[in-house]
Amino acid sequence: MEVEIKQLLADLQSLDQSLPDPSLHASLHKIQSRVEHLANLVKAEPVRRSKVQDMSTEVVDSNPYSRLMALQRMGIVENYERIRDFSIAIVGVGGVGSVAAEMLTRCGIGRLLLYDYDKVELANMNRLFFRPDQVGMTKTDAAVETLSDINPDVVLESYTLNITTVEGFETFMSSLKNKSFRPSKQGSGVDLVLSCVDNYEARMAVNQACNELSQTWLESGVSEDAVSGHIQLLIPGETACFACAPPLVVASGVDERTLKREGVCAASLPTTMGVIAGLLVQNTLKFLLGFGQVSPYLGYNSLKDFFPTMQMKPNPQCSNVACLTRQEEYALAKPERDAAAKAKLEAELPTEEGPLHDDNEWNISVVDDSEPEGLDTRSSDALPEGLTHELPTADAFQKLPTDAPVTDNDDLEDLRKQLEAINSA
Amino acid sequence: MEGWDPNTKSTLTQIPLLSTKAGPRDGALWTQRLKEEYKALITYTQMNKSNDNDWFRISASNPEGTRWTGKCWYVYNLLKYEFDLQFDIPITYPSTAPELELPQLDGKTHKMYRGGKICLTVHFKPLWAKNCPRFGIAHALCLGLAPWLAAEIPILVDSGMIKHKDDASTSTES
Numbered sequence: 001m002e003v004e005i006k007q008l009l010a011d012l013q014s015l016d017q018s019l020p021d022p023s024l025h026a027s028l029h030k031i032q033s034r035v036e037h038l039a040n041l042v043k044a045e046p047v048r049r050s051k052v053q054d055m056s057t058e059v060v061d062s063n064p065y066s067r068l069m070a071l072q073r074m075g076i077v078e079n080y081e082r083i084r085d086f087s088i089a090i091v092g093v094g095g096v097g098s099v100a101a102e103m104l105t106r107c108g109i110g111r112l113l114l115y116d117y118d119k120v121e122l123a124n125m126n127r128l129f130f131r132p133d134q135v136g137m138t139k140t141d142a143a144v145e146t147l148s149d150i151n152p153d154v155v156l157e158s159y160t161l162n163i164t165t166v167e168g169f170e171t172f173m174s175s176l177k178n179k180s181f182r183p184s185k186q187g188s189g190v191d192l193v194l195s196c197v198d199n200y201e202a203r204m205a206v207n208q209a210c211n212e213l214s215q216t217w218l219e220s221g222v223s224e225d226a227v228s229g230h231i232q233l234l235i236p237g238e239t240a241c242f243a244c245a246p247p248l249v250v251a252s253g254v255d256e257r258t259l260k261r262e263g264v265c266a267a268s269l270p271t272t273m274g275v276i277a278g279l280l281v282q283n284t285l286k287f288l289l290g291f292g293q294v295s296p297y298l299g300y301n302s303l304k305d306f307f308p309t310m311q312m313k314p315n316p317q318c319s320n321v322a323c324l325t326r327q328e329e330y331a332l333a334k335p336e337r338d339a340a341a342k343a344k345l346e347a348e349l350p351t352e353e354g355p356l357h358d359d360n361e362w363n364i365s366v367v368d369d370s371e372p373e374g375l376d377t378r379s380s381d382a383l384p385e386g387l388t389h390e391l392p393t394a395d396a397f398q399k400l401p402t403d404a405p406v407t408d409n410d411d412l413e414d415l416r417k418q419l420e421a422i423n424s425a
Numbered sequence: 426m427e428g429w430d431p432n433t434k435s436t437l438t439q440i441p442l443l444s445t446k447a448g449p450r451d452g453a454l455w456t457q458r459l460k461e462e463y464k465a466l467i468t469y470t471q472m473n474k475s476n477d478n479d480w481f482r483i484s485a486s487n488p489e490g491t492r493w494t495g496k497c498w499y500v501y502n503l504l505k506y507e508f509d510l511q512f513d514i515p516i517t518y519p520s521t522a523p524e525l526e527l528p529q530l531d532g533k534t535h536k537m538y539r540g541g542k543i544c545l546t547v548h549f550k551p552l553w554a555k556n557c558p559r560f561g562i563a564h565a566l567c568l569g570l571a572p573w574l575a576a577e578i579p580i581l582v583d584s585g586m587i588k589h590k591d592d593a594s595t596s597t598e599s
Contacts, residue, residue, distance in 0.1 A: 118539060164515040166449050166491045204517040412456055415463035422470050423482045
């Protein structure tokens with residue numbers, strides 16, 4: 001087709017030169033420019049790029065990674081190409097998850113695991129990534145279609161399932177454990193799990209899986225009114241898990257008659273979702289490639305452009321058993337951690353260069369204030385003589401009085417039959 | 426619980442509370458929990474029948490007791506509207522409540538999430554969270570589904586979104 005158009009252009013050119021009547025030139029030029037436009041359209045037809053063996057630092061237009069590899073030259077990242085070793089699981093391929101997946105795909109991530117059970121709808125078109133022609137496809141299939149076009153180097157795995165169900169959760173766990181992509185990797189088969197889901201149940205399921213696998217994950221969320229959001233780093237045992245601080249539940253005591261239709265349709269904006277996806281993937285890259293600091297919690301209030309950060313310690317009374325196990329492991333590993341930190345510090349300051357000050361007339365010394373924990377709590381606990389706390393302290397986990405270990409002799413099958421009998425009566 | 430009508434309140438107090446905090450992945454403890462679920466459901470169903478307020482049928486559709494199916498119905502203007510009812514027990518149960526589904530109403534009301542999951546966020550989830558692990562399936566039906574039906578079905582019928590099965594058949598015949 002391209003050749004034919006070229007020929008056509010050449011014919012027009014010769015006709016233009018041999019044409020005796022100058023009045024016809026204008027219309028001929030018009031035809032020429034239209035043919036040129038056609039030629040451009042033909043050139044722009046989709047071409048799939050082939051896979052790339054190694055990430056090259058060569059600065060040419062045809063290198064998809066030149067701008068990323070430049071991060072090394074700029075001194076931001078030590079070894080960018082390591083990104084091809086990493087696997088990321090994205091749970092929820094919606095407004096945040098799909099954009100995060102595209103960002104990681106464009107960054108040349110090694111492997112992406114995508115989980116969602118939903119289908120693409122027209123109602124999703126106010127957000128990024130999905131196109132109207134994908135309506136009706138599963139989000140995972142539609143994402144794989146687009147992502148494999150953008151970067152064929154990324155290994156994509158898609159799972160169309162609901163992780164809160166028993167079967168879905170089992171597949172979720174086994175897919176996270178699968179190490180066939182990089183058998184030498186320690187721990188699970190993925191480097192980070194990104195939770196991009198839109199409900200509490202699914203977050204609790206991700207939390208459960210990551211606590212059991214001791215898998216670090218990043219949680220993300222956008223508020224129902226679409227004007228704020230957050231990301232949070234969860235390292236089982238070290239930081240608060242998602243069940244450590246349950247959401248503030250307020251029994252609003254609604255009368256069922258007042259339970260009228262305010263509508264449960266949440267608002268969403270491509271902007272807020274894009275910002276949160278950007279923050280999420282930026283912290284993912286920092287975590288994977290070891291530059292900058294990964295925020296333990298980063299909020300985003302778009303109305304005031306306020307970005308609060310904070311840190312949350314795990315709750316020693318967390319209701320999640322796996323979280324308590326991880327907390328115990330983390331506490332037991334403290335000596336090793338301290339030794340490693342000390343070794344690192346010593347490696348950074350190899351030689352002691354004599355005293356900083358020759359004399360110290362006032363005996364001033366620098367006291368380490370990095371770990372005040374143990375001391376601090378005790379001092380605040382200390383009460384003047386004669387006073388006692390009314391309630392026990394929460395230092396030790398208080399075993400709940402188990403309501404007399406129920407060891408009834410009821411048979412499950414009997415109970416099932418009883419219910420059936422009542423049901424059919 | 427202030428604000429709930431006295432009827433619901435007195436019904437609720439008669440449904441036995443559960444005590445085992447266990448989900449479908451907890452082996453023998455789950456069996457124990459399942460027994461408690463059955464006992465609460467049996468009591469609640471019996472109570473409804475004796476009060477002439479029978480409004481649902483539910484039974485486990487797999488031996489593990491993780492998937493439940495049945496029917497529920499609501500009487501409005503002397504006509505009975507019946508719907509399929511189904512739900513899965515989530516792996517994080519009972520920390521998170523089951524998501525009750527009425528698949529036939531999917532897309533007909535916006536007080537619903539995809540797949541016909543009814544919206545429980547405001548009127549039920551806080552109660553469930555506060556009463557974990559003492560509430561079970563029976564409580565979810567009593568405090569989650571029943572008020573939802575009471576609020577939604579009249580609106581759906583009045584707006585013509587759902588038709589009584591007799592009306593539907595006569596209109597297709599004519």
